[in-house]
Amino acid sequence: MISPSIDPRSGFCAVTKTFYSIRSPVPLPSPSLPLSFPSYSFSLLPSPLPSHPALIDASTGETVSYPHLLSQVGSLTANLLTHFSISKGDVALVLSPTRMDFLVLYMSLLSIGAVVSPINPALTPSEISRLVHLSKPSLAFATSLTSQKLPSGLNAILLDTPQFKNMLQTTPTNFENMKQIEVLQSDLAVIQYSSGTTGRVKAAALSHRFFIAMTAGYLGTQSLSST
Known part of the structure; x- marks a missing residue:
């Protein structure tokens, strides 16, 4: 009321x-229910999965189906946990132009409780260095070109390589024996950055609960508009 x-x-x-x-x-x-944003999002999908594409690249016409999307998220998540020293609470910097596999990357990182820190690849190396100082990432995801802007000493996984593509398609055989990671809604999910119009750029922390509420709010709006 x-x-x-x-x-x-x-x-x-x-x-x-x-x-x-x-x-x-x-x-x-x-709020007390352990729930990551990816888990919440995927729980909203109908069964059987939709027949129309989940992702469409408007410039090339390339599409990704819902089953393929979920399979890629699972494979990448397994490879990140098995082969790389990234765990819950670690910040993963993403420095790349928009790509079809962005959603897979973001959902995989959030599924294991890692914190996504996207950075505009058009920034200068000095600007990127300041954002790295703010978020303190343990790992970066970049391309062959954008990786040249990263500070020295920060390990990077290149998104435009056959190795990364393979991580989307194959699952390590020993992954099933790994302990599942509990992600809370209050856990940090994303670090975004202000435009710096009133001073130096600042970092803003967003939780899984924030994105869950955003999604629920959007679905509520869609329901109202369809009635």
Whole structure:
């Protein structure tokens, strides 16, 4: 129920001088439930999976089906845990132009509780160095060209190599014996950066719960628009 002091049309409260949402509350999972954003997102998919593509590259016409997408996420997750020293809480910097495998990379990293730190590849090496100083990544994902902008000493996995493509297609045989990682909704998911219009660039931390709420809110809006 909206407070009498809040304008029902704008959500503005004259008492607190604050705008409040006038939308109905979004149903969310209990905050205490261990749940990563990828797990929540994939739980929303119907069974059987949709027949239309999950991803489409408008410039090339390349498509990725839903079964292929989920398979790639599983394979990459297994390879990251098996072959690389990346674990829950580690920051993974991503320095690359937009790619078809971005969603797979992000979902894989978030599934194991790693923190994604995307950086604009158009930035200069000095600008990138400052963001690296802010987020303190343990590993970077880049391309053959963008990796040249990374500070020395930061290990990088190159996305435009046959080795990375193979990580999307094959699963290590010993992965089934590895312990599953529990990710909490309150765990950090993404580090984004401000534009720096009012000073030096700052880092903003976003949790899994934030993205779960964003998705639930979007689905709620879509439901309203279809009625």
